Amino acid sequence: MHHHPPEHPGRGYVGESAPRNEDRRLLTGNALFVDDVQLEGMLHVAFKRSDHAHATILGIDTSAALARPGVVAVLTAEDLGDYWQPGPLLVPPPPVQGLVFNQATQVPLAKGKVRHAGEPVVMIIAESRYIAEDALDDVWVDYEPLEPVVDLEAALAPDAPLIHEQLGTNLAAFVPQTHGDYEAAVKDAHVVVSRRFHYDRGASAAMENRCVVANWNARAEELTVWDTTQAPIPIRNGLARMLGLLESQVRVVAPFVGGGFGPKIMMFYPEEVLVPWVAMRLGRPVKWAEDRQENFYATTQERGQVHDAEMAVDADGRIIGVRDRFLHDTGAYDPYGLTVPINSQCTLLGPYDVPHYDSEFRAVFTNRTTVTPVRGAGRQHGVFVMERLLDLAARELGMDRVEIRRRNYIGAEDFPHQWRILFQDFSPLYYDSGNYLPTLEKALEMVDYAGFAEEQRRAREQGRRIGVGVVSYVEGTGIGPYEGARVTIEPSGRVRVATGLGTQGQGHYTVFAQVVAEILDVDVAQVNVVTGDTREFGWGTGTFASRGAVVAGSACHAAATAVRAKVLATAARVLGIPEDEVEIVSGRVQPRGQPERAITLAALSGMANPLRGAVVPGTEPGLEATAYFGPEKGSTASGVHAIVVEVDPETAMVKVLRYIVVHDCGRLINPVIVEGQVQGGVAHGIGNAFYEKLHFDEGGQLQNASFMDYLLPTALDVPRVEMAHRETPAPENPLGLKGVGEAGCIPTGAAFAQAIEDALPEYGLDITEIPLSPNRLFELLESARAASAPEPAPAVP
Amino acid sequence: MIVEGEHRFPAPRQTVWDLLQDPLVLEKAMPGARRLVATGDGTYEGVLRLGVGPVTAAEWKLNVELRDRVPPSSYTMLIDSKGALGFTRGSAKVELIETGPAATTMRYKADLQVGGKVAGLGQRLLDQVAKMMTKQGLDGMGKELDRRLKGLN
Numbered sequence: 040m041h042h043h044p045p046e047h048p049g050r051g052y053v054g055e056s057a058p059r060n061e062d063r064r065l066l067t068g069n070a071l072f073v074d075d076v077q078l079e080g081m082l083h084v085a086f087k088r089s090d091h092a093h094a095t096i097l098g099i100d101t102s103a104a105l106a107r108p109g110v111v112a113v114l115t116a117e118d119l120g121d122y123w124q125p126g127p128l129l130v131p132p133p134p135v136q137g138l139v140f141n142q143a144t145q146v147p148l149a150k151g152k153v154r155h156a157g158e159p160v161v162m163i164i165a166e167s168r169y170i171a172e173d174a175l176d177d178v179w180v181d182y183e184p185l186e187p188v189v190d191l192e193a194a195l196a197p198d199a200p201l202i203h204e205q206l207g208t209n210l211a212a213f214v215p216q217t218h219g220d221y222e223a224a225v226k227d228a229h230v231v232v233s234r235r236f237h238y239d240r241g242a243s244a245a246m247e248n249r250c251v252v253a254n255w256n257a258r259a260e261e262l263t264v265w266d267t268t269q270a271p272i273p274i275r276n277g278l279a280r281m282l283g284l285l286e287s288q289v290r291v292v293a294p295f296v297g298g299g300f301g302p303k304i305m306m307f308y309p310e311e312v313l314v315p316w317v318a319m320r321l322g323r324p325v326k327w328a329e330d331r332q333e334n335f336y337a338t339t340q341e342r343g344q345v346h347d348a349e350m351a352v353d354a355d356g357r358i359i360g361v362r363d364r365f366l367h368d369t370g371a372y373d374p375y376g377l378t379v380p381i382n383s384q385c386t387l388l389g390p391y392d393v394p395h396y397d398s399e400f401r402a403v404f405t406n407r408t409t410v411t412p413v414r415g416a417g418r419q420h421g422v423f424v425m426e427r428l429l430d431l432a433a434r435e436l437g438m439d440r441v442e443i444r445r446r447n448y449i450g451a452e453d454f455p456h457q458w459r460i461l462f463q464d465f466s467p468l469y470y471d472s473g474n475y476l477p478t479l480e481k482a483l484e485m486v487d488y489a490g491f492a493e494e495q496r497r498a499r500e501q502g503r504r505i506g507v508g509v510v511s512y513v514e515g516t517g518i519g520p521y522e523g524a525r526v527t528i529e530p531s532g533r534v535r536v537a538t539g540l541g542t543q544g545q546g547h548y549t550v551f552a553q554v555v556a557e558i559l560d561v562d563v564a565q566v567n568v569v570t571g572d573t574r575e576f577g578w579g580t581g582t583f584a585s586r587g588a589v590v591a592g593s594a595c596h597a598a599a600t601a602v603r604a605k606v607l608a609t610a611a612r613v614l615g616i617p618e619d620e621v622e623i624v625s626g627r628v629q630p631r632g633q634p635e636r637a638i639t640l641a642a643l644s645g646m647a648n649p650l651r652g653a654v655v656p657g658t659e660p661g662l663e664a665t666a667y668f669g670p671e672k673g674s675t676a677s678g679v680h681a682i683v684v685e686v687d688p689e690t691a692m693v694k695v696l697r698y699i700v701v702h703d704c705g706r707l708i709n710p711v712i713v714e715g716q717v718q719g720g721v722a723h724g725i726g727n728a729f730y731e732k733l734h735f736d737e738g739g740q741l742q743n744a745s746f747m748d749y750l751l752p753t754a755l756d757v758p759r760v761e762m763a764h765r766e767t768p769a770p771e772n773p774l775g776l777k778g779v780g781e782a783g784c785i786p787t788g789a790a791f792a793q794a795i796e797d798a799l800p801e802y803g804l805d806i807t808e809i810p811l812s813p814n815r816l817f818e819l820l821e822s823a824r825a826a827s828a829p830e831p832a833p834a835v836p
Numbered sequence: 837m838i839v840e841g842e843h844r845f846p847a848p849r850q851t852v853w854d855l856l857q858d859p860l861v862l863e864k865a866m867p868g869a870r871r872l873v874a875t876g877d878g879t880y881e882g883v884l885r886l887g888v889g890p891v892t893a894a895e896w897k898l899n900v901e902l903r904d905r906v907p908p909s910s911y912t913m914l915i916d917s918k919g920a921l922g923f924t925r926g927s928a929k930v931e932l933i934e935t936g937p938a939a940t941t942m943r944y945k946a947d948l949q950v951g952g953k954v955a956g957l958g959q960r961l962l963d964q965v966a967k968m969m970t971k972q973g974l975d976g977m978g979k980e981l982d983r984r985l986k987g988l989n
Contacts, residue, residue, distance in 0.1 A: 045954045090918075090923050090952030090953070091923070091951055091952075092951070156951065156956075158951070175920065176894060176920035182918075183925075184925065332953070332956065332957065335956065336956070449956025467854045605944050703960070736949075736955075738949045738951065740949075740950065740952075740955040740956070741953045742955060742956070742959045743956070743959060744955075744957055745956065745957050747890070747891075747957075747960070748959060748960055
């Protein structure tokens with residue numbers, strides 16, 4: 040570990056585990072969540088959602104609902120007039136040669152047909168949620184069912200029913216990316232391994248569902264929207280455009296949010312387009328709070344992909360190349376463009392030197408809930424395919440699975456590493472920095488890989504089957520375009536930081552405070568951070584792609600640095616000394632070494648904003664600065680996960696005995712917060728690997744739309760992660776930061792698969808799918824048993 | 837969802853056939869049936885009130901059409917029901933096999949697509965509920981048959 044000794048030990052500055060500034064509000068129940076917003080005269084909304092995955096709407100009868108006492112309005116697509124518009128395409132396709140992209144974005148209320156179960160069809164606004172819910176049963180929607188499109192391959196068949204008739208195909212995109220010449224290179228291969236890999240859908244399962252409250256103040260001509268979004272500023276900008284308002288007339292507040300995990304960066308959800316419009320039309324505040332069942336159907340999901348992949352290696356186990364053809368399930372609409380499958384395509388390469396890569400994917404519309412990024416955002420699939428191929432190649436070569444990884448790592452001297460394929464930020468995939476081998480060695484030491492065979496033997500003597508899995512990954516983080524921050528020293532001496540990000544539990548109130556406190560030499564607790572309120576800060580993009588700390592943190596750094604310069608300049612004027620003789624010590628400014636002449640930052644703030652006299656020409660009033668950070672390139676985090684599992688071959692139950700993460704997210708701002716992110720990510724990953732799966736039947740009907748049937752891992756299923764940090768500073772930002780929010784869940788499926796196979800070598804398992812479950816693993820074990828059983832005697836007629 | 841099974845009626849096949857075509861019998865026998873009327877030759881419509889597990893009972897509109905009728909031995913039912921809680925659609929094949937002068941075995945196999953709230957929330961109970969409803973329905977029909985055989989109708 041390379042901890043930089045902090046310059047001010049004990050102050051909680053960058054690199055120290057400062058206690059979280061937000062915890063007092065959260066733990067005392069005083070944090071505002073959107074559903075806490077209660078306004079006088081507030082109306083409540085319930086949505087009539089489609090029962091069908093694919094159907095024509097023949098007619099809608101809302102008369103009984105309208106007649107119900109307490110119902111204020113009942114809206115269908117037809118009632119929205121010109122406001123009914125498909126949502127924007129959030130991420131246009133990158134400029135890849137040969138790329139095909141077919142756009143079909145979500146609509147506020149289904150018109151003419153429904154394209155997934157749970158799609159909103161009718162909006163009911165009533166005096167209470169109870170009345171609105173009761174009125175749902177009064178609405179009659181007449182559907183003519185259409186054949187649902189669920190299977191990815193069948194969806195592309197020439198005679199498949201069409202989800203978006205205007206496109207003439209269910210193909211959402213085709214993206215070929217290559218470097219090198221795989222076709223030629225594979226001729227020299229010693230071994231070629233290939234498999235079909237499946238990754239299936241899960242729910243993001245944030246603790247807090249989505250929620251939107253809107254209030255139109257007619258006298259102020261101002262719309263306030265509280266929204267659980269991860270992107271309050273783009274929501275404000277979009278609503279202003281849709282509603283014909285100035286951006287300054289719309290205030291979007293994303294207060295405390297109980298988990299984002301990606302689906303809350305999706306915009307614009309139908310509900311968040313409709314609630315503000317209705318509030319303006321009716322002149323009353325309106326609230327919609329998603330219930331858990333709606334969340335299962337209407338909040339975006341991820342991870343349906345099928346890969347046909349192969350890897351060519353030479354006799355020493357060096358990768359010659361990888362070829363991958365995959366199908367990506369984009370669901371009913373594709374508003375998020377190609378971010379998820381491009382992440383899969385790029386992240387597959389991992390920390391390995393892959394001279395020849397030939398990858399093509401087809402994104403496919405299906406009659407299932409729309410797919411947008413969920414923590415990991417496509418990276419899981421790529422890592423799973425790559426790590427599994429390495430395991431297979433090692434097996435074919437009779438080589439240790441760790442050794443094959445060691446032999447293929449990009450060397451520490453080979454950074455920055457430039458690939459030729461395009462990443463999700465449209466720049467060629469680029470690894471800014473990294474040092475993979477020591478990360479692996481550390482993980483091996485922690486899990487005692489060298490001694491594991493002996494441990495496994497001893498366990499086996501006790502009738503226990505244990506296995507170890509060791510996998511690597513690389514994660515592009517901290518991408519642009521930009522974030523900003525404003526830092527102000529208030530007349531009280533407290534420091535205010537405002538940034539445009541939304542926050543969903545990442546500890547932003549603390550890490551940004553740490554960055555600013557260090558520069559201004561004040562207590563972390565004296566720094567008040569505001570996030571997610573467009574009135575406080577109006578420029579920015581949002582919280583996604585493990586970029587908050589990197590991009591907004593760097594903006595905070597820049598703004599604090601500019602304020603520090605103002606402090607020094609103002610103090611120099613006031614004290615009548617040159618700037619370079621001024622020092623800042625614990626919230627005071629003074630001539631170097633003369634504490635008796637110190638002026639508090641509070642007093643200095645007043646002097647910088649005088650009521651009389653003149654502000655010095657060329658200066659600005661106050662101790663305040665706004666700055667932006669736009670990284671030209673992202674920063675590349677990486678890590679190694681090692682897992683030890685115990686598998687019961689009779690029940691197919693898997694218990695995670697140990698989980699080790701050695702992670703390199705550059706310089707750590709707050710180690711405990713980083714560890715929290717990793718621990719939470721691993722829990723998410725374990726759920727994804729062994730518990731959580733959205734089961735859709737062949738009709739596109741979700742079979743487990745509640746926590747009765749959809750299993751989340753509990754605290755008993757997730758061990759305390761053993762962690763070590765490596766800090767290879769990112770060269771592209773001033774603090775050397777890399778993102779960490781998604782890392783914990785990215786390689787977990789690959790680790791699980793390898794460890795289960797290792798625990799049961801006699802079965803010769805070949806795990807090519809995630810999520811697993813005890814049931815599914817039981818089936819795999821049964822077929823392995825059947826395959827290894829002696830040929831049955833010919834049946835006697 | 838597949839619902840299949842066999843049921844033995846202690847009656848001649850023609851009697852069982854007639855029983856199964858009579859909406860009044862079906863209305864009495866079918867669990868939750870509020871109303872069931874013939875709207876044509878082999879077409880019926882009705883209203884049921886049913887819930888599944890955590891899903892509160894609500895009304896369902898039911899349309900049934902009998903197809904491929906081969907009296908008195910087999911027919912296919914096309915089932916289309918929808919309500920506030922979702923829908924159930926599909927077909928059921930019914931066969932009557934004469935196993936004695938006063939013994940008929942009914943074989944049935946339904947392939948149903950269930951959608952909406954009932955599918956998402958009631959899945960783990962659906963099979964049980966389908967079995968229970970089938971049993972209640974068959975028991976109800978058995979009673980009606982009994983009344984008929986005793987000449988009570």
